Amino acid sequence: MLRLSTTWIRRNLVVITGLLTLAYLVLPNIIVMVFSFNKPAGRFNYSWREFSTHAWQDPCGVSGMCDALGLSLWIALWATTGATALGSMIAFALVRYRFRARGAVNSLIFLPMAMPEVVMAASLLTLFLNLGAELGPTTILIAHTVFCLSFVVVAVKARVMSMDPRLEEAAKDLYAGPVQTFLRVTLPIAAPGIAAGAMLAFALSFDDFIITNFNSGNTVTFPMFVWGSAQRGTPVQVNVIGTAVFALAVIVVVAGQIISGRRRKSARSTERHAHRAAARSAVRSTEGRPAGPVPGGTR
């Protein structure tokens, strides 16, 4: 019996370790969720006392927290817009054109990612100090745009690289000028990559702490609020916000999955209908024949 169980463990070692790792990853989220229903004794919300929904009924009941949340959203929105626009342009230039100093440009994109955040944060602060700039939302926005930029470039570049350059040639061949080609063909096809880059930028900016910590002055973003509350006392509302954002994001992701799954399924079923119809109709055209290899197979 014991031998059986040890061989079972050995066989399923990967699955067991994997699931334990997953538990390790998810455990804090569960704690955050559970403790959003806590009614702590003192100022800190670290040990369980009794069930309560008071924080959920009044999520903005802590002074300054929802303002901080709003500021974080505002900064993330603009940082995303800026980084996505600038980063996408760089990505297009890198993939689609030949130019001098390509190596230098690549290094300039890579270095911000190859550096601990604290270094970038500190060096930006020295810049602002030396220029005598006032720290606040503007400096935070500038800093966020800088570090989101590289990630956008990487995401968009991957997508544009996988694009068949013949598509743009085909558009030009079909009377679309450079602007039309870009708007009608390049941009729509690159859109998923740009969207991925933008989402990444938004997440990075919204949740950034270290760079904000250095360059915010007295401005309080949501992570700054949490940081401060860790010193002064954590209101349960922090957990409420954490849980709500988490739940919202999971719902969006799952809904997206279900919708795209449905669409794929319905596409398959109409295709089956079409095939049956084709089989019934005359063998005049080639539908009845086995399909050729997928396009692009020769490349």
Add this chain to the structure above:
Amino acid sequence: MTDNTAGGDVRLTGISKTYGSFTAVHPLDLTVPEGSFFALLGASGCGKTTTLRMIAGLEDPTTGSVFLGGRDVTGLPPYKRPVNTVFQSYALFPHLTIQENVAFGLRRRGIKSVQKQVDEMLELVQLGDKAGHRPHRLSGGQQQRVAVARALINHPQVLLLDEPLGALDLKLRRQMQRELKRIQTEVGITFVHVTHDQEEAMTMADEVAVMNGGRVEQLGAPADLYENPRTTFVANFLGTSNLIEAEVAGAADGEVVVIAADAVLRLPTARCATLPRTGGKLLVGVRPEKISLAHADDAGGMAEGRNRCTGKIADSGFIGASTQFVVDSPVCPELEVYVQNVERDPRLVPGAEVVLHWNPEHTFGLDAAMDIDAGTETVEETA
């Protein structure tokens, strides 16, 4: 932009393309007559696609000019040229439906009501029921026809096809060849077709330009190219040729007499690519299907006046309609002979001594200075 009254002939003058130190296309002059089905044939890297792209405007020529119907279009970008292209692997826009793909060119030229034309065009390529689908849901053959429809709907003066059938399997490819030929006859537009498949070029085109190393080796109607190759590359690349190294013994009455090993062969002077000089060398060529094969025992009863040589069967391959023999002969170590399987002689097996004979009229002569193996490897690639 499209002017159907303008001529559809393509004229290239001194056109060339170099990339750095590499010359993709050497300066060449070429005229494609209006309304013809013209093929550029060659192995990959021979410059045929570059030539096509220069006509389309997707590549700027290093030197020379492109004329369409008498108009110099060299400086025009692709979207201002009255030509359209069917791309290799089709390049259908994945984010647009079939209908939107086909309407793309018309819309870009500001034509508002395109529905009727699109429907008609999809009918022409028999895809009316797929109008609302995205390209990825179509089979390779269907995508290919969408690509043709998308280009043809613009009534270009010239339609350019870049290996349009390369991604299809053999059976579908043969079918699409007939289909394209039918469409070309129907619409009467000049087609310039790039391919590496010599059979495809020969079945479809009125005229074929065989390209090699950035130059046009030979240009002509398919049958003419096949029967009268002027270079060893063309002789080997189009079908199979037996090339025999021989010495010119003399010439008289429009006939050249050459000696190869133990055999005396004759051929018409008119079919020599170079002027044969007595005592000089000549490559004598004959196609495998022109040669008859007889067992050595039957050598006596053979008609006079035919070229003949002896040999021993080295290998034979039965492929249904015919049998392909490889014969080891003193004149050439690997002579290929295709024999129709009308009546099979059971004695013709590897090791058998045979006599090969053919009509001197079916013999051609090439410059012996040329590489005897040019174009052979590429043939295997296309098979």
Add this chain to the structure above:
Amino acid sequence: MTVTEAPPGSPAPAGPLPRKQPVRRKLVPYWLLLPGILWLLVFFALPLVYQASTSVQTGSLEEGFEVTWHFRTYRDALGEYYPQFLRSVLYAGTATTLCLLLGYPLAYLIAFKAGRWRNLLLVLVIAPFFTSFLIRTLAWKTILADGGPVVDVLSTIGFLDITGRLGMTEGNRVLATPLAVVTGLTYNFLPFMILPLYTSLERIDPRLHEAAGDLYAKPSTVFRKVTFPLSMPGVVSGTLLTFIPASGDYVNAELLGSTGTRMVGNVIQSQFLRVLDYPTAAALSFILMAVVLIVVTVYIRRAGTEDLV
């Protein structure tokens, strides 16, 4: 109808001679690059210059700072804060190793064994990101609380004895020890290890496993000779994505550790934001950057994967 091949070397026949690409088209990439690169130059490269200059300044807040090429700051800073540097490298290295050991099985599970659960598992790996990492890090204060169930179990099975002997814990406490900081670091950067690992594992054709098995390789040999080598790009980028941010992190040390677990990030932060000794802080930051860049460069060279970007 006619082909007349111009003899090689002869001048090209009539018609325009070699054309240059229109200048405007040549400039397009530069216009595309200009705004973004300018942004990076002004707000990424220039700050590094300012930081370098600040690190060799002397002075005080009241009288202002001046560049005096005072390189002693570097020696003093290193002399005073080398324990924090060592700690940073040690903690980040340990966390990276743990991330690899924990992340690989999960990435492998998702890539090869999850079947229709694959998407769900992926969502579960990414989902924690949706909650602010500070809140999640604070949750570890609850999980690792003194006398809590986790600490009890670790103590009962003797785990804390081992870590105690390694100097990672003290007594029956986890919170405020190096173990807590490493746990937090590992937790925070684990997804950055799993995702690249998964991407490179997922690209491996499962038929390669069958082929290796067909060629007499045991499962363990298949892993060593086929799977692991093919997943190297993921291993390299995963370890980099973990080690780089972990080495400069100060959040975990601050929230879960004590004064005895301060890392170099903590020093830089407090020198910059509390002590306001800018030269020392800038020097420390510069040293950290140099160390990380050297480590990364050497590592990439050794691992032979240069197409990370």
